[in-house]
Amino acid sequence: MAADHPSTPPAGPGTACAPDNRPAELVLVGQIGTKFLRELEQRLDAPPLREATEWFVDMSGVTRFDLACAYALLRAATLRPKPAALRIHGARRAVQRTLRHAGLDAVAVIEE
Template sequence: MAAELFSTPPPGPVMAVSTPHDGRPAEVILAGEIGTEALRELEEHLGAPPLREATEWRVDMSRVTRFDLACAYALLRAATLRPKPAALTIHGARRAVQRTLHHAGLDTVAIIEER
């Protein structure tokens, strides 16, 4: 789905959330450079009621060119600090983004799929 939205990664942050009602995981699509200036917006997306209620998340990071450590911690908090933590799969993250996710500890609670 992300490939359909963005042919090349945008310079600024792009965030979208879809929450299907047919048993599929909620999908979080991130693209571009996601730094601390986008932290509040990211937290708002991750805290939205439909995503809060989903038990499984798929995060498409295939178009993320940079992901700030503070944003990685926000993703970790959103997925784990809930009555029942969401099953989290991160798809397509570049090596540099994977390092950031690892530093935040997301690799201990999420499946991180290679590009």
């Protein structure tokens, strides 16, 4: 799915889009730490994700994901009138550990 994305996002929180009749896509790349927390929260609250009921998060390009950012992703997906169905793809083992530590495995499908 991420291969269909029109451009390669810069390091940091990445990009979000909502293709017709498909889950909203969030592509994250690089080392995402507290330095990018505010920008990540803004992207998670942007219309493509805020309005979608299903999210596909491509984390194949993420080399590090801070626990605070994992909590931001968890809050954005669950603290809504109708929680988003969340599918996380391509996260490295260390990133998966962080996601699980934040509790995302309880609300998301985490794919290799």
